[in-house]
Amino acid sequence: MDQRHATALKAAGMKATPKRLAILEMLEAEPGYASPEELWKRLKDRFDRLGLPTVYRNLEELSESGVLSKVIHPNRQLYYYFCSNREHHHHFVCLSCRKVEDIPSCGIEALEHEVSKRNGGKVLSHILQLNGLCGGCADNEEKR
Amino acid sequence: MDQRHATALKAAGMKATPKRLAILEMLEAEPGYASPEELWKRLKDRFDRLGLPTVYRNLEELSESGVLSKVIHPNRQLYYYFCSNREHHHHFVCLSCRKVEDIPSCGIEALEHEVSKRNGGKVLSHILQLNGLCGGCADNEEKR
DNA sequence: ATCCTAAAACGAAATCATTTCTATTTAGAG
DNA sequence: CTCTAAATAGAAATGATTTCGTTTTAGGAT
Ligand SMILES: [Mn+2]
Ligand SMILES: [Mn+2]
Ligand SMILES: [Zn+2]
Ligand SMILES: [Zn+2]
Numbered sequence: 001m002d003q004r005h006a007t008a009l010k011a012a013g014m015k016a017t018p019k020r021l022a023i024l025e026m027l028e029a030e031p032g033y034a035s036p037e038e039l040w041k042r043l044k045d046r047f048d049r050l051g052l053p054t055v056y057r058n059l060e061e062l063s064e065s066g067v068l069s070k071v072i073h074p075n076r077q078l079y080y081y082f083c084s085n086r087e088h089h090h091h092f093v094c095l096s097c098r099k100v101e102d103i104p105s106c107g108i109e110a111l112e113h114e115v116s117k118r119n120g121g122k123v124l125s126h127i128l129q130l131n132g133l134c135g136g137c138a139d140n141e142e143k144r
Numbered sequence: 145m146d147q148r149h150a151t152a153l154k155a156a157g158m159k160a161t162p163k164r165l166a167i168l169e170m171l172e173a174e175p176g177y178a179s180p181e182e183l184w185k186r187l188k189d190r191f192d193r194l195g196l197p198t199v200y201r202n203l204e205e206l207s208e209s210g211v212l213s214k215v216i217h218p219n220r221q222l223y224y225y226f227c228s229n230r231e232h233h234h235h236f237v238c239l240s241c242r243k244v245e246d247i248p249s250c251g252i253e254a255l256e257h258e259v260s261k262r263n264g265g266k267v268l269s270h271i272l273q274l275n276g277l278c279g280g281c282a283d284n285e286e287k288r
Numbered sequence: 289a290t291c292c293t294a295a296a297a298c299g300a301a302a303t304c305a306t307t308t309c310t311a312t313t314t315a316g317a318g
Numbered sequence: 319c320t321c322t323a324a325a326t327a328g329a330a331a332t333g334a335t336t337t338c339g340t341t342t343t344a345g346g347a348t
Contacts, residue, residue: 015295015344037334051298056335058296072216072271076306077334092259092267101263107251111274115236119245120279123236127216127273130255135264159315159324181305195327200306202325220335221305 012065020058022046024067027082032098033071035079071100072129094134096141103130156209164202166190168211171226176242177215179223215244216273238278240285247274 005024006016014020022043027034036056044050059080062068071079071093081100083091088108092101112123133141149168150160158164166187171178180199188194203224206212215223215237225244227235232252236245256267277285 017296017344019297035334049298053299053336054297076220092265094265095268101259101265103255103258106255108274111247111250114247115245115274115276120282121236121238121245121276122282122285123274123276124239125275127271127275129271130252130259130267131269131271132259132265132267138264138266141266161315161325163326179305193327197307197328198326 008067012062012067014061014065014067019043019047019050019054020062023055023058023062024082027068027080028084030081032100033079033081033093034098035077039080072127074131090128090130092130092132092134094137095131096133096137099134099136101134103128152211156206156211158205158209163187163191163194163198164206167199167202167206168226171212171224172228174225176244177223177225177237178242179221216271218275234272234274236274236276236278238281239275240277240281243278243280245278247272 002021002025005021005028008024009016009020023039026039026043036059037052039059040050040052040055043055056078059068059078063070063080068080069083069091071081071091073079073093074095079098081091083100083102085102087104088106090103090106092103093099106126106128108126108128111126115121115123132138146165146169149165149172152168153160153164167183170183170187180203181196183203184194184196184199187199200222203212203222207214207224212224213227213235215225215235217223217237218239223242225235227244227246229246231248232250234247234250236247237243250270250272252270252272255270259265259267276282
């Protein structure tokens, strides 16, 4: 039914299992990021059996293949979210309500070039994430 | 004797205990990042008693107060390093040898402005880190 | 449509880096 | 020198995440 997700999975070289599709649907409907356990609690009734390790494994694999994104959270727990924007970009994440907003550009090319020029290093990946309070949460904060 | 570190601690509102100073000296002498346990193993003989929780606690407090920096590592373990550059900047970290290199500029002001303009959100912190292989490790990689 | 097999999922148990807790020690202000 | 809030000890707990041996399944091949 959600051919889009099945296609994305196939493109990533992963089988389109019902559980993977359910995880993607649930995260797509979610405005913010979610933890493995939260997703598991909300999904397990839809299946005869659904193990928490399965959710962990799939979230990690989906993140690894770029279908999902991972949050670097100060509390060091894992959180994932769905973003359909296929361009390279980053995110602002609200630490209060968990909303995620796109940040279209990062000057990574210049920084990568800088690193390789200066010391011959090779940049394999980069993290750019803004943490804060979204508009709504910042307002609530003020009223307190 | 290392008045610099004692001063830095005082400036951060922290007592200049021998253990904190030893942690700072050890990390300053280190070219890259280190884990709490590694530091503990290398420091505990210098003291009658030194608990691993003390190392964890101090590293976190020192990182919290900006005296040390923390690495966001793919393996999700904690690593810290010392950087004396007091300007706002970020780092390239080598995933192989753990070397850390400065990245002088990040376009954070523009991004912060973008976030607050678009949705009224408030940016509280940001992460920018490049992961990769430093010059030396990239060379070794090629020879294999 | 059925077979076949590598991939996926199960789930109980283990892991182990990190944190907590209470008692004891200490830095440093007064 | 005294005093006290801050720092440390260290054993124990924690709990999110991972492992592992077994069972099930998706999807290409027949
Ligand atoms: Mn996005
Ligand atoms: Mn630096
Ligand atoms: Zn980027
Ligand atoms: Zn910055």
